[in-house]
Amino acid sequence: MIINVLQQIKMSENKEFLIKIYEKLTDNVKQLEDVRFKLLAIVPSVTAVGIKELYGVKTESNVKVLFAALGIVITSAIFIYELRNRQILKALNNRKNVMESSLGELPENFLKELDSKGFIKHGVAMNLIYISSIVSWAFFLL
Numbered sequence: 001m002i003i004n005v006l007q008q009i010k011m012s013e014n015k016e017f018l019i020k021i022y023e024k025l026t027d028n029v030k031q032l033e034d035v036r037f038k039l040l041a042i043v044p045s046v047t048a049v050g051i052k053e054l055y056g057v058k059t060e061s062n063v064k065v066l067f068a069a070l071g072i073v074i075t076s077a078i079f080i081y082e083l084r085n086r087q088i089l090k091a092l093n094n095r096k097n098v099m100e101s102s103l104g105e106l107p108e109n110f111l112k113e114l115d116s117k118g119f120i121k122h123g124v125a126m127n128l129i130y131i132s133s134i135v136s137w138a139f140f141l142l
Contacts, residue, residue: 015103022099029092036085039078040126047075047133054140068140075137079130086123 050071054064 018099018103022096022103025092025096025099029089029096032085032089032092036082036089039082040129043075043078043133044129047071047136051136051140064140068137071137072134072141075130075133079134082126082130 050067054067057064
């Protein structure tokens, strides 16, 4: 009887610890997704403004090529950051799923990702946005 009580106390402490870790994982996911969608809003906007300015300004072609190359490099770097962010989010969500199954129902469970069909996926849409920004900058290198 005493052993059962001690085991329950230990399991209760362990569960509280796991819930704290779960909450931290949830916070990390929220922060990464926040950064992800802010960048998703900024990149095409900056690309559109930059291209509009390059297209309308009468300067030497060398200057336009330099700015276009800089736009390509920066957009590509942000895209690579996004790809890495996806890997981290996937790992965090996998860890959360394991914890959810071991802890049972938690009060603020995120819904598990729904299966998407075909090309209707966040990643595909984000790829299109980043790639179209890179191609738009590349137009000035021609």
